[in-house]
Each structure stands twice: as structure tokens, then as C-alpha cells.
Amino acid sequence: MGMLEGEQGFSSLVKNLLSSLLTLGAVDRSKALTIVELSKRTGMEARCIDSTITLLIRSGYVASIDSENGARFYLTPNGILAASSLYS
């Protein structure tokens, strides 16, 4: 968990990505998004998404599935709660 934080809790990259996965609706396998799709829809650089998402997977907030277009990512139930807690 410690790897996710900045000076005030989650780093801004982690917050942005968690929040984006929630609001874009990537909350189960059927709605999972690739890094390219996430980059297009959030404006974040694919490289930043790639490194941040690895941390989120290790923390249990994001899961991935394989697809023809490469790995797709979605929030786990704990990830949904963590993303929601940013606004509560």
C-alpha cells in the first residue's frame, strides 16, 4: 500500500486512474479497458497509466484480463470502494 501514496495520501496519478476507471465504468470484466483506451479517454500518457496500473494491481484494486487487443483492466470490488472513498 505504501507504494501508492504521495505526500497527501494516494498520489495524484493513482487518484486519477482509480477515479477514471470508476467513472468510465470499468467495474467488471465485460467493461474492462486497454491502456490505449484509457489513455484516449483520460488524456493521461499511456506510459504513466502502465506504471500506475501495475501498482494498483499489486494493491488488489485493479484486475486484468487478456484480450485480442492486449490486456484489459477493471476495478475489483475493493478498487470500487477505494475509488468511491475519494469522494466521500
Add this chain to the structure above:
Amino acid sequence: MRIIMLSWEYPPRIVGGISRHVYFLSRALASEGCEVHVVTLDFPGKSIYEVEDGVHVHRVPVEIGASNFHMWVALFNHFFEKRIGYITHNFGKPDVVHSHDWLTALSGISAKHMLRIPLVVTFHSTERGRSQGLANPESYMVDSIEWWASYEASIVITVSSHMKDELIRYFKLPEDKVYVIHNGVDPSIFNISVDRDSIRGRLGVKPWEKLIVSVGRMSHQKGFHILLQAMSIVIHRYRDVKLILVGDGYMRGELERQASDLGLSEHVVFTGFIDDVYLKAILKSADIMVVCSLYEPFGIVALEGMASGLPVIVSATGGLKEIVEHEVDGLWASPGDPASLASCIERLLVDADLVSKLRFNAIVKAKRFDWRNIAKKVLEAYGDAGRRARFQ
């Protein structure tokens, strides 16, 4: 009476206190003979529609992605409205729509005008309180929606007298429009037998150690950083103490680092999110509960601790002061003051008579907050809302 209850969180989507509030209130209203429809957000593994203990639960998927949180809120309110239309068509016109906090206010207001039914809004907190002021454009927008919801509502319910004062001051509401109905607790669900040694062992608590528990979202508002500072004072005199922090949130990493920096690594355990069954078991296995929020409209966690028979220490702020009577059924610490909190903890570590008194009185106090009584008050409020409803 047919009721539509709107909430962005509902078990198993438990983000804050609203989830539990809506869960228990809905069940209590159903027990009173009401037809209750909870409209909430979907969650992996749960059905879109099911009837749970007499409550119709509609878990609505948000079919369109949004580029930011506030647009997402507007979109999910749209899908809530669609579901309200479905409920009206298939079950009949509701008698009242009840929104919880600003997040579901927009669909509540729409339902009010489209169906010409009274709107009731429960404020569990305010943006000004949560953010300790209005510091950015998003906060101003949320504050405006809160004001608009309080204006459109036939009546406003809030969870403590402290919050009532806040709402009247912030939104210039007439005093008689705001009803105080406290959160509740079902003491029977905390009256359970657990294998205390096994639970404590699972948490790494040694048999001779005192177990302090604190539960909540890991945000600045909840004051866990103050509790860690207090613990660093306590362990200088009392080494055999372990603190269990239950919950997760954006500050968890920072809190883990703080615990390490303070030399508390062997004295603090972070559990992350846990299910309700395990939480109840931990509460039954603990010796002390601490709720050290810097801002707390109510503090349902303190009530759950009391129902579990724990001596509780709370910050003397907001609704916590209304739940706990100092020296009678709990102790008050000064908000944001680690020394005050450490002093309260140390008293409970050494004074067995005080602990016994607080435990006994806490269990008695918790019974006053029975959800059945709260449901009756809410039904009276719905009746008043019907009489006061205006549709201009």
C-alpha cells in the same frame, strides 16, 4: 406507503455511513408495512433487482462512461430516474421519494416534479464540513446542489442537532423544516459469540495485550493520524497494547508510514476493507474503541462499538457528543489533541471499574437507538412532508 429511497451506496458497496443507514432504515420501514424500493448503484456479483428482507433493491448500472466524477454523478442520476420510471410503471406511483446526500439529489428532485410527490432529503454531512470549507470549483458546485436539494425538499432530515444547526446556518433553512432523526443500531446483531482468542490471534494480538480498535474511511477527517500520535505517547508507559485500524482510503499509505516513523509497527495493524461478519467479531474481541474524527455529523461506528459492549472514546465534536455522555457511557477527548486522547486511553487501560461502568451504560444507551423507533419517526416525517409539499 410506497417509498423510493435513493442512495449511491448500499451493501456490499459500503463507502461511508450512508450505506448502513439506508440498509437498516429500509428494513425497518418494510417491517412497518411499507413497500420500500432502494435505488442504488450496481456492484459486481449482485443482481440488478432483488428483494432482500422485504426491501426491493434496484442496483442500477451506469451505461455511459464519464470523463470526471461530477459528470458521472449527473449520469448515474439519469439512470436512477429511468429506474424510478420503471418502478412507477411496474409497481405503482410512489408516495414519497427520499434522497440521501447531494449525490442522489438530482434524481430525487426530478422524481418530485415528474410524479408530483413529496421529496425528503437526508443530509448525512455537508460539503463545507467534509472539506472544512469550500476550496475549489467542485466544492462550490456540490455546495450549490446541497442548497438546491434543501430548497426543493418538503422537509430535510439530518442525523444530529449539530448538523441541524449547520444546515440552518449554511442554507438559511426555516428551523421547522429540519428534522433531527439520529442514526440507529440493531443491538441484536452485535450480541454474538465469537472465539475471542482465535480472532485476536488472527490479528497478531497476544493474550495479555489490550486491543484498541478504530474503524473508518482513511481520510484526514477521521483523525487516524491523531490516534497514531496518541499511541506513540501511550506505548511509552504501556507496551502491551495493540491498535487495529479497520478500513481503507487515500491516506492509508501515509498512515502506515507515520506508524513506522513513530516506532509503532509492532503495535498497529491495518486490516483494509473487511466484511461485516469479521468486523463484528473484531468488535467483540476488542477492549477499547476509539473514534477520533475531526468532523463527524453523527458517528454510527461509535454506536456500533457501544452496542458491542465496548468502552468508547470519542472526539468531543459534532454528533459524537450527542451519542456519548462523558464519564457515563464513554469518554470525550479534545478533537485533534493526541495528549488528550492518550490520557483517555490510559485511563481505560488501568481503571477496570470505569471500564465496567462504561461498558454497561453503553449497551443500555445503544438500545435507545433502535431502528424500529427511527423508522416510526421517519414515517411521521414523511406524513409532514406530504402536507408541506409544493410543486412550483
